[in-house]
Amino acid sequence: MYEAKANPAVDRIRDGVSGNARLTGAVAAALLVLLAAEGATIPFIGSLIEPHILIGMLLIPPVLLKLGSTGYRFIRYYAGSPPYIRKGPPALPLRVLAPGVVLTTVALFGTGVALLLAGPPSNTLIFAHKLSFIAWVGLMSLHVLGHLLEVPRLASSDWRRNAPVEARLAGAGTRIAALSLSLLAGTGLTLLSVSAAESWL
Numbered sequence: 001m002y003e004a005k006a007n008p009a010v011d012r013i014r015d016g017v018s019g020n021a022r023l024t025g026a027v028a029a030a031l032l033v034l035l036a037a038e039g040a041t042i043p044f045i046g047s048l049i050e051p052h053i054l055i056g057m058l059l060i061p062p063v064l065l066k067l068g069s070t071g072y073r074f075i076r077y078y079a080g081s082p083p084y085i086r087k088g089p090p091a092l093p094l095r096v097l098a099p100g101v102v103l104t105t106v107a108l109f110g111t112g113v114a115l116l117l118a119g120p121p122s123n124t125l126i127f128a129h130k131l132s133f134i135a136w137v138g139l140m141s142l143h144v145l146g147h148l149l150e151v152p153r154l155a156s157s158d159w160r161r162n163a164p165v166e167a168r169l170a171g172a173g174t175r176i177a178a179l180s181l182s183l184l185a186g187t188g189l190t191l192l193s194v195s196a197a198e199s200w201l
Helices: 008-013 016-044 049-078 082-087 092-118 123-147 151-157 172-192 194-198
Strands: none
Touching: 016 049, 016 082, 016 123, 016 151, 016 172, 049 082, 049 092, 049 172, 049 194, 092 123, 092 194, 172 194
């Protein structure tokens, strides 16, 4: 009896591990652009406090999506999922950095939201926000450097219409929609924060 051979191209098309990596890379690329805009407000924070706050709120949903996609890989790997085991964990230095990156990210955005809700003056929260920012910048810089070369390829893969068959993965529309919805949610959150941000002017 004839036995059909496995098709490696089809296997790759259905590869959830690579799909997760592409989603993580696409969100990372969007975050780099938004974080650059946020960083540009810091030297002029006195006059650009409102854009600083609003861009920070815009960042929250994409940041949560990024934490979700990387957290999903973490859970699947340590739960013993064979595809994720074959993929292997990130490099050891990046694994060591990861808890600090997550904790400082939560602290940075958590204190930012707390400041927005509390309104000025909030000296204790301002100090906590600045302290978490300093720690976050150091850890995040190392994190970005560790992934910088792979981000452009991962971020653009789902957008290339003329990619070869082996480069196409199921779920591209879902990944693009997830990123788009996170940016849309961030825009909505930004609009809801305008009146609160004005109290800091």
